[in-house]
Amino acid sequence: MTPLPALGWRPELAAQLPAGTAPARVVRVDRGRLGVLTGDGERRVHPGAGLYADAALGGPAVGDWVALRDELAVALLPRTSAFVRTGAGRSSAAQVVAANLDLVLVVDALTADPRLRRVERYLAVAWSSGATPVVVLTKADLCDDVVAGVEAVREDALGVDVLAVSSPTGEGIAALRALLAPGRTAAMVGPSGVGKSSLLNALAGEPVAGTREIREDGRGRHTTTARELQLLPGGALLIDTPGMRELALYDDAAGVEAAYADVADLALDCRFRDCAHGGEPGCGVAAALDDGRLDPARFRGWRKLQAEAHRQRLRVDARARAEERARLRSLHRSRRDLPSRPR
Numbered sequence: 001m002t003p004l005p006a007l008g009w010r011p012e013l014a015a016q017l018p019a020g021t022a023p024a025r026v027v028r029v030d031r032g033r034l035g036v037l038t039g040d041g042e043r044r045v046h047p048g049a050g051l052y053a054d055a056a057l058g059g060p061a062v063g064d065w066v067a068l069r070d071e072l073a074v075a076l077l078p079r080t081s082a083f084v085r086t087g088a089g090r091s092s093a094a095q096v097v098a099a100n101l102d103l104v105l106v107v108d109a110l111t112a113d114p115r116l117r118r119v120e121r122y123l124a125v126a127w128s129s130g131a132t133p134v135v136v137l138t139k140a141d142l143c144d145d146v147v148a149g150v151e152a153v154r155e156d157a158l159g160v161d162v163l164a165v166s167s168p169t170g171e172g173i174a175a176l177r178a179l180l181a182p183g184r185t186a187a188m189v190g191p192s193g194v195g196k197s198s199l200l201n202a203l204a205g206e207p208v209a210g211t212r213e214i215r216e217d218g219r220g221r222h223t224t225t226a227r228e229l230q231l232l233p234g235g236a237l238l239i240d241t242p243g244m245r246e247l248a249l250y251d252d253a254a255g256v257e258a259a260y261a262d263v264a265d266l267a268l269d270c271r272f273r274d275c276a277h278g279g280e281p282g283c284g285v286a287a288a289l290d291d292g293r294l295d296p297a298r299f300r301g302w303r304k305l306q307a308e309a310h311r312q313r314l315r316v317d318a319r320a321r322a323e324e325r326a327r328l329r330s331l332h333r334s335r336r337d338l339p340s341r342p343r
């Protein structure tokens with residue numbers, strides 16, 4: 001028997017449960033079936049039409065809470081956060097790949113130069129989901145200057161925890177575990193090969209990634225399910241779905257603007273075109289914060305990225321000016337060195 005808070009249950013959800021139903025957390029969405037965890041263990045249930053009643057929610061996703069009536073999931077409970085994939089392929093319909101995340105581990109490796117722009121894009125998507133991002137830099141054991149590597153990312157990822165870890169040596173794993181408090185739900189994003197599976201195994205203390213087939217003994221019959229939500233020994237929950245992993249590929253091409261299109265929309269209402277949304281009269285962003293249309297956490301996330309984008313522009317400008325000077329110098333030099341034209 002697992003107490004519900006250990007599955008990430010929030011007491012305020014109790015009021016949202018239809019009469020005669022019990023809560024369950026979705027651990028896998030499979031053609032026509034849902035794998036769920038309840039206080040009594042893991043089960044497979046049928047998704048009822050009620051889960052799709054609100055088209056804007058995009059149906060059940062890993063991490064969602066559903067209301068069960070026997071073997072039927074009848075309702076989708078409100079989410080605190082949602083990782084949405086948009087613009088994948090030709091369809092522009094939003095697809096929720098994971099829900100109710102507290103933390104998003106943005107994973108990259110310390111072996112290559114820190115890929116700051118890429119980390120930033122992941123951070124933008126993480127903030128926009130409503131979850132708090134943490135940057136986890138893997139392969140610390142292969143890096144000569146871990147401190148510098150961490151510092152470069154930290155400078156860029158304002159207000160975000162940045163940790164260095166090594167899955168084989170265990171370096172930094174305890175510090176990461178400390179962030180993964182009991183009942184909190186996290187998920188990993190990051191490019192292929194940076195060590196997400198290894199990290200999941202290190203956190204789990206046993207190989208779960210790659211060998212995620214779990215044999216279950218349910219009342220005499222054996223069922224096999226591949227869970228996409230793991231309970232870690234420390235009590236946190238870690239979501240690892242192919243959807244989250246693919247998300248990376250799409251959002252590499254998208255950008256901060258896309259992730260924060262709603263804030264940009266609100267800014268269109270500002271009286272002044274160059275409004276900095278810092279207390280100016282007639283500010284559309286401030287109005288939306290006041291009446292609850294804009295979440296303050298989301299606004300802070302956007303602000304951080306705006307500041308970073310600005311600094312990045314200054315850096316690029318400085319580089320462009322330096323390059324232009326170098327170009328002019330070499331041009332003069334080549335003119336000077338040019339042999340005089342034959343008459």
Ligand SMILES: Nc1nc2c(ncn2[C@@H]2O[C@H](COP(=O)(O)OP(=O)(O)OP(=O)(O)O)[C@@H](O)[C@H]2O)c(=O)[nH]1
Nearest residue numbers: 138139140142166167168192193194195196197198
């Ligand atoms: N030295 C070292 N090698 C690591 C570490 N983490 C992962 N690796 C190695 O890096 C390679 C890729 O690791 P994975 O865990 O499969 O990476 P992944 O991000 O899950 O990759 P995908 O499954 O393609 O998304 C493997 O050969 C791992 O053994 C680390 O901290 N140190």
Ligand SMILES: [Zn+2]
Nearest residue numbers: 270275277283
């Ligand atoms: Zn404004």
